[in-house]
Amino acid sequence: MSKKVEESMNYEEIEEKLFSLVGKTRKADFSSDFTDNVMQQIYELKKEDEKKATVIPFKKSISFVTITAIAASFIFSIFSINESISTENILLAEVPDSYYWAFSNSEDSDLEVLIGESREEI
Amino acid sequence: MWDKNIEDLKIIQKILSGDKNLYREIINKYQQKVRTYCFNFLSDKDLADDTAQEIFLKAYQGLKSFKGQSSFSTWLFRITFNHCSDVLRKRNKQNLISLEGLIEKEGDKIEALLFTSEDHTLVIEEEELLRQLISAFPERYRTILILREVNELSYEEIADILHCSIDSVKGRLKRARKEVAKQVRHLTEPINV
Numbered sequence: 001m002s003k004k005v006e007e008s009m010n011y012e013e014i015e016e017k018l019f020s021l022v023g024k025t026r027k028a029d030f031s032s033d034f035t036d037n038v039m040q041q042i043y044e045l046k047k048e049d050e051k052k053a054t055v056i057p058f059k060k061s062i063s064f065v066t067i068t069a070i071a072a073s074f075i076f077s078i079f080s081i082n083e084s085i086s087t088e089n090i091l092l093a094e095v096p097d098s099y100y101w102a103f104s105n106s107e108d109s110d111l112e113v114l115i116g117e118s119r120e121e122i
Numbered sequence: 123m124w125d126k127n128i129e130d131l132k133i134i135q136k137i138l139s140g141d142k143n144l145y146r147e148i149i150n151k152y153q154q155k156v157r158t159y160c161f162n163f164l165s166d167k168d169l170a171d172d173t174a175q176e177i178f179l180k181a182y183q184g185l186k187s188f189k190g191q192s193s194f195s196t197w198l199f200r201i202t203f204n205h206c207s208d209v210l211r212k213r214n215k216q217n218l219i220s221l222e223g224l225i226e227k228e229g230d231k232i233e234a235l236l237f238t239s240e241d242h243t244l245v246i247e248e249e250e251l252l253r254q255l256i257s258a259f260p261e262r263y264r265t266i267l268i269l270r271e272v273n274e275l276s277y278e279e280i281a282d283i284l285h286c287s288i289d290s291v292k293g294r295l296k297r298a299r300k301e302v303a304k305q306v307r308h309l310t311e312p313i314n315v
Binding site for chain 2: 031041
Protein backbone atom coordinates (compact mmCIF):
# COMPACT_ATOMS: atom_id res chain seq x y z
CA MET A 1 0.00 0.00 0.00
CA SER A 2 2.72 2.45 1.03
CA LYS A 3 4.70 1.55 -2.02
CA LYS A 4 1.83 2.85 -4.12
CA VAL A 5 2.37 6.34 -2.69
CA GLU A 6 6.11 6.06 -3.20
CA GLU A 7 5.67 5.18 -6.84
CA SER A 8 2.80 7.29 -7.97
CA MET A 9 2.66 10.46 -5.86
CA ASN A 10 5.27 13.09 -5.22
CA TYR A 11 5.27 15.72 -2.46
CA GLU A 12 3.34 18.26 -4.50
CA GLU A 13 0.64 15.76 -5.43
CA ILE A 14 0.27 14.60 -1.85
CA GLU A 15 0.09 18.20 -0.67
CA GLU A 16 -2.53 19.13 -3.27
CA LYS A 17 -4.66 16.08 -2.59
CA LEU A 18 -4.39 16.29 1.17
CA PHE A 19 -5.50 19.89 1.31
CA SER A 20 -8.23 19.48 -1.28
CA LEU A 21 -9.62 16.77 1.04
CA VAL A 22 -9.27 19.03 4.07
CA GLY A 23 -11.18 21.72 2.19
CA LYS A 24 -14.01 19.27 1.57
CA THR A 25 -14.71 18.71 5.24
CA ARG A 26 -18.06 20.13 6.23
CA LYS A 27 -18.29 23.31 8.23
CA ALA A 28 -20.19 23.31 11.52
CA ASP A 29 -23.97 23.34 11.04
CA PHE A 30 -25.88 26.38 12.14
CA SER A 31 -27.42 25.79 15.56
CA SER A 32 -30.07 28.01 17.12
CA ASP A 33 -29.53 26.12 20.40
CA PHE A 34 -25.96 27.35 20.42
CA THR A 35 -27.13 30.96 20.10
CA ASP A 36 -29.77 30.44 22.80
CA ASN A 37 -27.18 28.96 25.18
CA VAL A 38 -24.79 31.88 24.77
CA MET A 39 -27.61 34.42 25.18
CA GLN A 40 -28.80 32.61 28.30
CA GLN A 41 -25.31 32.92 29.77
CA ILE A 42 -25.27 36.60 28.93
CA TYR A 43 -28.60 37.16 30.71
CA GLU A 44 -27.31 35.23 33.71
CA LEU A 45 -24.14 37.29 33.66
CA LYS A 46 -26.27 40.43 33.99
CA LYS A 47 -28.38 38.95 36.79
CA GLU A 48 -25.25 37.92 38.65
CA ASP A 49 -23.86 41.44 38.42
CA GLU A 50 -27.11 42.92 39.72
CA LYS A 51 -27.23 40.37 42.53
CA LYS A 52 -23.71 41.23 43.61
CA ALA A 53 -24.54 44.92 43.52
CA THR A 54 -27.61 44.56 45.74
CA VAL A 55 -26.28 42.00 48.21
CA ILE A 56 -23.09 43.85 49.13
CA PRO A 57 -23.62 47.59 48.88
CA PHE A 58 -20.13 48.96 49.43
CA LYS A 59 -21.12 52.17 51.21
CA LYS A 60 -23.39 50.43 53.68
CA SER A 61 -20.98 47.65 54.58
CA ILE A 62 -17.75 49.45 55.37
CA SER A 63 -16.21 52.79 54.60
CA PHE A 64 -13.28 53.23 52.28
CA VAL A 65 -11.23 54.87 55.06
CA THR A 66 -11.71 51.84 57.31
CA ILE A 67 -10.63 49.42 54.57
CA THR A 68 -7.54 51.49 53.80
CA ALA A 69 -6.60 51.67 57.48
CA ILE A 70 -6.99 47.91 57.96
CA ALA A 71 -5.01 47.13 54.81
CA ALA A 72 -2.20 49.52 55.76
CA SER A 73 -1.94 48.11 59.25
CA PHE A 74 -1.92 44.55 57.90
CA ILE A 75 0.81 45.27 55.36
CA PHE A 76 2.86 47.06 58.02
CA SER A 77 2.52 44.08 60.35
CA ILE A 78 3.68 41.62 57.71
CA PHE A 79 6.79 43.66 56.90
CA SER A 80 7.55 44.09 60.58
CA ILE A 81 7.15 40.38 61.28
CA ASN A 82 9.50 39.38 58.46
CA GLU A 83 12.11 41.83 59.57
CA SER A 84 11.94 40.94 63.25
CA ILE A 85 12.01 37.20 62.62
CA SER A 86 15.14 37.47 60.53
CA THR A 87 16.93 39.65 63.10
CA GLU A 88 15.86 39.50 66.70
CA ASN A 89 13.14 36.84 66.52
CA ILE A 90 10.73 39.09 68.35
CA LEU A 91 8.61 42.10 67.54
CA LEU A 92 6.64 44.44 69.70
CA ALA A 93 4.07 46.60 68.03
CA GLU A 94 1.79 49.14 69.55
CA VAL A 95 -1.80 48.95 68.38
CA PRO A 96 -4.27 51.86 68.50
CA ASP A 97 -6.27 50.61 71.49
CA SER A 98 -3.23 50.63 73.82
CA TYR A 99 -2.66 46.88 73.66
CA TYR A 100 0.72 45.42 72.72
CA TRP A 101 1.24 42.50 70.35
CA ALA A 102 4.31 40.36 70.32
CA PHE A 103 5.37 37.77 67.73
CA SER A 104 7.99 35.26 68.56
CA ASN A 105 9.58 32.41 66.59
CA SER A 106 12.30 31.28 68.90
CA GLU A 107 14.05 28.06 67.86
CA ASP A 108 12.31 25.86 70.40
CA SER A 109 8.75 26.99 69.62
CA ASP A 110 6.47 27.81 66.72
CA LEU A 111 5.45 31.35 65.87
CA GLU A 112 3.50 32.76 68.81
CA VAL A 113 1.32 35.83 69.10
CA LEU A 114 1.18 37.46 72.51
CA ILE A 115 -1.10 40.32 73.48
CA GLY A 116 -0.95 42.40 76.63
CA GLU A 117 -1.59 45.80 78.08
CA SER A 118 2.11 46.56 78.54
CA ARG A 119 5.54 45.38 77.45
CA GLU A 120 6.17 44.01 80.91
CA GLU A 121 3.01 41.89 80.85
CA ILE A 122 4.05 40.24 77.60
CA MET B 123 -16.20 43.28 3.38
CA TRP B 124 -16.22 46.94 4.42
CA ASP B 125 -20.04 47.09 4.23
CA LYS B 126 -20.22 44.05 6.49
CA ASN B 127 -17.94 45.79 8.95
CA ILE B 128 -20.09 48.93 9.02
CA GLU B 129 -23.13 46.73 9.56
CA ASP B 130 -21.36 45.01 12.50
CA LEU B 131 -20.28 48.33 13.96
CA LYS B 132 -23.86 49.61 13.94
CA ILE B 133 -25.07 46.50 15.73
CA ILE B 134 -22.25 46.72 18.29
CA GLN B 135 -23.02 50.36 19.02
CA LYS B 136 -26.65 49.43 19.69
CA ILE B 137 -25.59 46.56 21.96
CA LEU B 138 -23.30 48.87 23.89
CA SER B 139 -26.17 51.33 24.21
CA GLY B 140 -28.16 48.69 26.05
CA ASP B 141 -29.87 46.52 23.41
CA LYS B 142 -28.04 43.35 24.39
CA ASN B 143 -30.55 41.13 22.57
CA LEU B 144 -28.93 42.24 19.32
CA TYR B 145 -25.88 40.19 20.24
CA ARG B 146 -27.97 37.27 19.01
CA GLU B 147 -27.44 38.57 15.47
CA ILE B 148 -23.68 38.57 15.96
CA ILE B 149 -23.72 35.00 17.26
CA ASN B 150 -25.95 33.84 14.40
CA LYS B 151 -23.67 35.47 11.87
CA TYR B 152 -20.35 34.11 13.13
CA GLN B 153 -21.10 30.93 15.06
CA GLN B 154 -20.43 28.57 12.15
CA LYS B 155 -16.99 30.02 11.44
CA VAL B 156 -15.98 30.05 15.09
CA ARG B 157 -17.34 26.57 15.80
CA THR B 158 -15.71 25.17 12.66
CA TYR B 159 -12.36 26.57 13.75
CA CYS B 160 -12.77 25.22 17.30
CA PHE B 161 -13.87 21.81 16.06
CA ASN B 162 -10.91 21.43 13.73
CA PHE B 163 -8.43 22.85 16.21
CA LEU B 164 -9.56 20.76 19.17
CA SER B 165 -11.03 17.75 17.36
CA ASP B 166 -13.69 17.21 20.03
CA LYS B 167 -17.22 18.34 19.22
CA ASP B 168 -18.43 18.93 22.78
CA LEU B 169 -15.25 20.66 23.85
CA ALA B 170 -15.37 22.72 20.65
CA ASP B 171 -18.92 23.92 21.33
CA ASP B 172 -18.13 24.74 24.96
CA THR B 173 -15.06 26.64 23.84
CA ALA B 174 -17.01 28.49 21.16
CA GLN B 175 -19.57 29.55 23.78
CA GLU B 176 -16.80 30.87 26.00
CA ILE B 177 -15.41 32.78 23.03
CA PHE B 178 -18.73 34.53 22.34
CA LEU B 179 -19.13 35.30 26.02
CA LYS B 180 -15.61 36.68 26.20
CA ALA B 181 -16.23 38.78 23.08
CA TYR B 182 -19.44 40.15 24.61
CA GLN B 183 -17.66 41.08 27.83
CA GLY B 184 -14.87 42.76 25.88
CA LEU B 185 -17.10 44.49 23.36
CA LYS B 186 -16.28 47.93 24.81
CA SER B 187 -12.63 47.39 23.94
CA PHE B 188 -13.46 46.79 20.25
CA LYS B 189 -12.45 50.06 18.61
CA GLY B 190 -13.26 49.14 15.03
CA GLN B 191 -9.62 49.41 13.94
CA SER B 192 -9.96 45.99 12.33
CA SER B 193 -13.13 44.27 11.19
CA PHE B 194 -15.23 42.64 13.91
CA SER B 195 -14.67 39.29 12.23
CA THR B 196 -10.87 39.71 12.56
CA TRP B 197 -11.20 40.78 16.19
CA LEU B 198 -13.42 37.78 16.96
CA PHE B 199 -11.01 35.38 15.24
CA ARG B 200 -8.13 36.73 17.32
CA ILE B 201 -10.08 35.89 20.45
CA THR B 202 -10.94 32.52 18.92
CA PHE B 203 -7.44 31.37 18.13
CA ASN B 204 -6.01 32.70 21.40
CA HIS B 205 -8.72 31.02 23.44
CA CYS B 206 -8.42 27.72 21.57
CA SER B 207 -4.67 27.70 22.20
CA ASP B 208 -5.31 28.32 25.91
CA VAL B 209 -7.84 25.50 26.06
CA LEU B 210 -5.40 23.16 24.34
CA ARG B 211 -2.61 24.04 26.75
CA LYS B 212 -4.86 23.47 29.78
CA ARG B 213 -6.17 20.21 28.40
CA ASN B 214 -4.38 17.07 29.39
CA LYS B 215 -1.95 16.58 26.55
CA GLN B 216 -1.95 12.85 27.15
CA ASN B 217 -5.31 12.75 25.40
CA LEU B 218 -3.90 14.25 22.25
CA ILE B 219 -2.50 12.11 19.49
CA SER B 220 0.56 13.25 17.57
CA LEU B 221 0.67 13.41 13.80
CA GLU B 222 3.21 10.59 13.81
CA GLY B 223 1.01 8.51 16.10
CA LEU B 224 -2.05 9.08 13.98
CA ILE B 225 -0.32 8.21 10.73
CA GLU B 226 1.14 5.12 12.32
CA LYS B 227 -2.30 4.09 13.53
CA GLU B 228 -4.43 5.17 10.57
CA GLY B 229 -1.77 5.29 7.84
CA ASP B 230 -3.62 2.91 5.52
CA LYS B 231 -6.87 4.85 5.74
CA ILE B 232 -5.13 8.18 5.14
CA GLU B 233 -3.33 6.70 2.19
CA ALA B 234 -6.57 5.32 0.78
CA LEU B 235 -8.04 8.81 1.04
CA LEU B 236 -5.15 10.21 -0.98
CA PHE B 237 -6.10 7.88 -3.82
CA THR B 238 -9.78 8.79 -3.96
CA SER B 239 -11.04 10.50 -7.08
CA GLU B 240 -11.43 14.29 -7.28
CA ASP B 241 -15.22 14.12 -7.05
CA HIS B 242 -15.17 11.75 -4.08
CA THR B 243 -17.68 12.73 -1.38
CA LEU B 244 -16.36 12.23 2.11
CA VAL B 245 -18.24 9.87 4.38
CA ILE B 246 -18.55 10.70 8.10
CA GLU B 247 -15.66 8.42 9.12
CA GLU B 248 -13.39 10.02 6.53
CA GLU B 249 -14.30 13.50 7.73
CA GLU B 250 -13.58 12.45 11.28
CA LEU B 251 -10.21 11.08 10.23
CA LEU B 252 -9.35 14.31 8.43
CA ARG B 253 -10.31 16.36 11.49
CA GLN B 254 -8.10 14.19 13.64
CA LEU B 255 -5.34 14.73 11.11
CA ILE B 256 -5.78 18.52 11.20
CA SER B 257 -5.85 18.63 14.98
CA ALA B 258 -2.65 16.57 15.02
CA PHE B 259 -0.81 19.11 12.86
CA PRO B 260 1.97 20.82 14.84
CA GLU B 261 0.39 23.77 16.65
CA ARG B 262 2.61 26.30 14.87
CA TYR B 263 1.00 25.24 11.58
CA ARG B 264 -2.47 24.34 12.73
CA THR B 265 -3.91 27.84 13.10
CA ILE B 266 -2.84 29.07 9.71
CA LEU B 267 -3.87 25.84 7.98
CA ILE B 268 -7.36 25.86 9.51
CA LEU B 269 -7.90 29.55 8.83
CA ARG B 270 -6.98 29.10 5.18
CA GLU B 271 -7.84 25.53 4.23
CA VAL B 272 -10.95 24.98 6.36
CA ASN B 273 -12.35 28.43 7.14
CA GLU B 274 -11.27 29.63 3.70
CA LEU B 275 -10.30 33.11 4.89
CA SER B 276 -8.41 35.40 2.52
CA TYR B 277 -4.67 36.03 2.93
CA GLU B 278 -5.53 39.58 3.96
CA GLU B 279 -7.91 38.45 6.71
CA ILE B 280 -5.36 35.94 8.03
CA ALA B 281 -2.63 38.61 8.00
CA ASP B 282 -4.90 40.88 10.07
CA ILE B 283 -5.69 38.13 12.55
CA LEU B 284 -2.09 37.00 12.97
CA HIS B 285 -0.65 40.56 12.92
CA CYS B 286 1.71 39.89 10.04
CA SER B 287 2.14 40.77 6.37
CA ILE B 288 0.34 39.01 3.52
CA ASP B 289 3.72 37.77 2.22
CA SER B 290 4.43 36.29 5.61
CA VAL B 291 1.08 34.49 5.59
CA LYS B 292 1.80 33.04 2.16
CA GLY B 293 5.27 31.93 3.22
CA ARG B 294 4.08 30.34 6.45
CA LEU B 295 1.22 28.62 4.72
CA LYS B 296 3.52 27.21 2.05
CA ARG B 297 5.92 25.88 4.68
CA ALA B 298 3.06 24.44 6.74
CA ARG B 299 1.53 22.61 3.76
CA LYS B 300 4.88 21.22 2.67
CA GLU B 301 5.83 20.12 6.16
CA VAL B 302 2.57 18.28 6.73
CA ALA B 303 2.67 16.64 3.29
CA LYS B 304 6.27 15.64 3.93
CA GLN B 305 5.34 13.95 7.19
CA VAL B 306 2.42 12.16 5.61
CA ARG B 307 4.68 10.89 2.82
CA HIS B 308 7.63 10.12 5.04
CA LEU B 309 5.62 8.08 7.50
CA THR B 310 3.89 6.07 4.84
CA GLU B 311 7.10 5.09 3.11
CA PRO B 312 7.80 1.36 3.14
CA ILE B 313 10.53 0.16 5.46
CA ASN B 314 13.47 -1.18 3.43
CA VAL B 315 14.92 -4.31 4.96
